[in-house]
Amino acid sequence: MDLVKIEGKWNFxxxxxxxxxxxxxxxxxxxxxxxxxxxxTKCRRLLVPARAYCDVCMAPTDEWEEVGPEGTLETFTIIAxxxxxxxxxxxxxxxxxxxxxDTALINLVHGMDLSDIEVAAQKLNKLPRVKVxxxxxxTGRITDFSFKxx
Amino acid sequence: xxxxxxxxxxxxxxxxxxDKSSRELIWEAARLAxxxxxxxxxxxxxxxxxVAPDALAGEASVERTAMLGFGKPxxxxxxxxxxxxxxVFAGNTFIRAKRARAVLVVGLERMGQATSSQQVFNxxxxxxxxxxxxxxxxxxxxxxxxxxxxxxxxxAMHWAxxxxxxxxxxxxxxxxxxxxxxxxxxxLNSPLLAWPIHRYEACPMSEGACAxxxxxxxxxxDRTPAWIQGAxxxxxxxxxxxxxxxxxxxxxxxxxxxxxxxxxxxxAGVDKPRDQVRAIELYSAFSSAEAMAYPALxxxxxxxxxxxxxxxxxxxxxxxxxxxxxxxxxxPVSVTAMVRIAEAALQVRDMAGERQVADVxxxxxxxxxxxxxxxxxxxxxxxxxx
Numbered sequence: 085m086d087l088v089k090i091e092g093k094w095n096f097x098x099x100x101x102x103x104x105x106x107x108x109x110x111x112x113x114x115x116x117x118x119x120x121x122x123x124x125t126k127c128r129r130l131l132v133p134a135r136a137y138c139d140v141c142m143a144p145t146d147e148w149e150e151v152g153p154e155g156t157l158e159t160f161t162i163i164a165x166x167x168x169x170x171x172x173x174x175x176x177x178x179x180x181x182x183x184x185x186d187t188a189l190i191n192l193v194h195g196m197d198l199s200d201i202e203v204a205a206q207k208l209n210k211l212p213r214v215k216v217x218x219x220x221x222x223t224g225r226i227t228d229f230s231f232k233x234x
Numbered sequence: 235x236x237x238x239x240x241x242x243x244x245x246x247x248x249x250x251x252x253d254k255s256s257r258e259l260i261w262e263a264a265r266l267a268x269x270x271x272x273x274x275x276x277x278x279x280x281x282x283x284x285v286a287p288d289a290l291a292g293e294a295s296v297e298r299t300a301m302l303g304f305g306k307p308x309x310x311x312x313x314x315x316x317x318x319x320x321x322v323f324a325g326n327t328f329i330r331a332k333r334a335r336a337v338l339v340v341g342l343e344r345m346g347q348a349t350s351s352q353q354v355f356n357x358x359x360x361x362x363x364x365x366x367x368x369x370x371x372x373x374x375x376x377x378x379x380x381x382x383x384x385x386x387x388x389x390a391m392h393w394a395x396x397x398x399x400x401x402x403x404x405x406x407x408x409x410x411x412x413x414x415x416x417x418x419x420x421x422l423n424s425p426l427l428a429w430p431i432h433r434y435e436a437c438p439m440s441e442g443a444c445a446x447x448x449x450x451x452x453x454x455x456d457r458t459p460a461w462i463q464g465a466x467x468x469x470x471x472x473x474x475x476x477x478x479x480x481x482x483x484x485x486x487x488x489x490x491x492x493x494x495x496x497x498x499x500x501x502a503g504v505d506k507p508r509d510q511v512r513a514i515e516l517y518s519a520f521s522s523a524e525a526m527a528y529p530a531l532x533x534x535x536x537x538x539x540x541x542x543x544x545x546x547x548x549x550x551x552x553x554x555x556x557x558x559x560x561x562x563x564x565x566p567v568s569v570t571a572m573v574r575i576a577e578a579a580l581q582v583r584d585m586a587g588e589r590q591v592a593d594v595x596x597x598x599x600x601x602x603x604x605x606x607x608x609x610x611x612x613x614x615x616x617x618x619x620x
Contacts, residue, residue: 087252092292092347100361131476133363139471158478159384159485161376162429163368169353170368177367179377179475188475190367205429209384227366 108148109134114224119216121185123147129186133226152182153216154234160193160208162201174198180214180231192230207233236618237329238459239579241271241447246409247440247564247573250346256293260300260342263443267338271447272457275303278447279334284311284321284341286568289354291344302338314358315517315603316467317341318444318572319610323465325448335453340445343566351439358604360472371519372436374605376428377474379522381486383430386536388525390430392543394421396521397435397562399547404559406588411440411564437519437565444569444576451618460579463596464498464613474605490609491530491600499532502613503620504596507532511613513554513581513597515574519561527600531611553598554591557581571601575612582614 102110105122112118121132122145131138131145138145160178176196179188194217198204214231222228243266245251245259254262260283268275283297293299297310313320318341325337345351352370359365382388398418404410416434424434448462470490471477483489495507504510514531518524525543529536533553546552556562558577561570578597580586594616601610613619 089252094289094292098361102362106362139476159377159381161373161380161431163373163376164426164428165433167352167368167370167372168350170356170370175368177369177373177377179478181479186479187473188478190364190369190475192367201426201429205380209380211384225366226363 103136105134105136110224113228114222117218117222118150119152119182119229120148121151123149130184131187132182132185132189149184151184155180155182155185155214157208157211157214157231158188162198162205164201174201176204176208178208178231182216191226193232194230195232235330235332236451237326237448237462238451238454239446239462239575239614240449240454240457240459241267241269241273242576242579243267243270243445244409244573244576245442247411247442247566248346249411249439250441256291256296256342256344257300259344259443260297260340261302263445264302264338264340267445267447273336273447278303278306278336278338280307280328280337282309282311282321282324282337282339284317284339284568284572286312286314286317286343287354287358289357290348290351290567292347293344296342296344302340313603313608315567316571316601316608316610317603318569319575319599319601319612320467322446322448322572322575322612323467323610326462326465329448329450336447336449338445338447339572340443341569341572342443343441343568345439345567346441372431373428374474375520375522376431378486378526379430379520382522382525385486387540389540390422391418392525392540393430393435393521394418394432395543396524397421400556400560400562403557403589404563407558407563408587409564410559411438412562431520435521437561440564440566442564442566442569444572446572446576446579458583458585460582460614461616461618462612463502463615463619464500464504464611466494466497466501467608467610468494470607472604472607486526487536488526488530488606488609490606491527491602491611494609494611495531498611498613501619502596502615504613507598508553511553511596511598512594513557513578513591515558515577515597515599516556516560517571517574517600517602518556519565523602524555526606531598531600557586557589557591571603571610574599574601575614578612578614582616
């Protein structure tokens with residue numbers, strides 16, 4: 085007897101609502117090429133990317149301040165294998181603390197020589213300084229910028 | 235009011251079970267747990283089911299197709315990676331609150347039906363600020379593994395040794411998904427997934443079901459119990475970037491697991507965990523997750539972690555980690571945290587077969603979910619908590 089297998093596919097469409105804080109963050113990216121954080125009214129941390137409230141204090145974060153455009157790499161990975169549905173490797177992804185911020189922000193690191201991944205990893209292990217680099221035509225998304233080693 | 239685990243049922247874990255529908259997997263685990271408990275379904279006051287993202291199975295609310303008995307209260311739990319332990323803890327809480335005498339907890343992972351699971355895992359990230367990046371369970375672990383290497387001196391060989399030990403342990407566990415004789419060198423020679431993580435360090439994708447019967451102290455009778463001495467669950471901030479500069483507990487210090495361990499140990503009367511716990515089933519989907527757990531569970535200082543990896547191979551007094559093979563042996567995501575408790579219960583009940591550790595008076599099981607956002611610690615013992 086053959087065991088029956090039935091093909092299935094989930095392919096739903098969604099529109100994600102970013103909300104007011106992220107919308108303003110994205111507006112600043114697109115119009116002013118600035119990265120903004122919001123400061124917690126209680127613990128005074130400058131949270132980046134901007135958000136409406138601090139989840140530790142449960143307090144609003146409504147003071148807007150610019151950070152960067154330079155910062156320090158905190159930790160990273162170099163994706164070396166292709167996974168179905170995800171962009172092709174190699175890809176460098178890192179958390180960076182932009183100057184002035186109290187939290188780190190994830191984004192891709194572009195412009196590195198990845199012909200030898202181990203060599204690239206050792207370079208990133210030194211926690212280099214990086215700068216924000218915007219795309220030519222920002223559209224108001226987190227992908228409007230990436231990091232580049234200084 | 236003390237609560238005991240008196241029945242454990244596991245289907246075993248594989249890449250897929252094409253011979254069983256989702257509801258049949260749930261039924262089999264539940265049936266085995268009831269048999270082990272020597273109880274009929276009529277003796278069960280409540281059923282609690284744990285299933286994590288529906289998209290991994292491609293079936294929404296799959297647990298409702300597998301009702302177990304008629305006319306009982308029913309709940310579904312989903313807390314990501316800790317779904318399995320949260321489900322057990324919910325049962326424990328209902329019994330301690332005297333709302334039930336006996337609870338059947340059951341978890342199912344059906345990801346064998348998913349043909350692009352890493353794509354599904356990408357949907358657990360924030361669609362506003364994160365989802366555009368290739369964040370997955372693997373890259374999330376890699377971001378922390380590279381930090382551990384830099385901060386505490388772990389090397390690729392440490393990761394490889396931890397993984398190989400788990401694979402060797404899984405050889406003794408007939409329920410494990412992978413039975414492969416892998417050495418540390420094999421791990422290092424396997425393809426690089428995301429620096430510094432190699433393929434054989436990553437856990438497999440497994441499916442299967444696990445169930446347990448929890449009862450109050452009056453119902454234990456002459457059965458062999460594993461008493462729940464301590465159970466604690468702690469959450470942390472969602473954003474990993476928010477935890478990098480936290481004073482005293484950075485991204486790799488697993489504050490949530492540390493606090494959960496402190497609470498569960500206090501309930502269980504444990505003050506010297508390294509001496510008072512014999513077996514530890516860790517939810518460590520990657521070697522780096524195991525390394526982060528050592529200091530959080532009070533095994534060593536964070537900076538002594540690399541040496542602790544070496545010491546556990548030579549010092550027989552150190553607790554045995556993942557005698558079942560842990561998530562390297564099988565990682566059925568929704569149920570992995572329940573399997574940790576089930577395996578710890580089998581150790582305490584001296585029912586773990588070839589993987590039994592000698593003289594287990596007390597065992598610990600952990601759970602990790604999200605980007606180490608959720609942590610659970612469960613302490614089980616041969617006797618109720620003092």
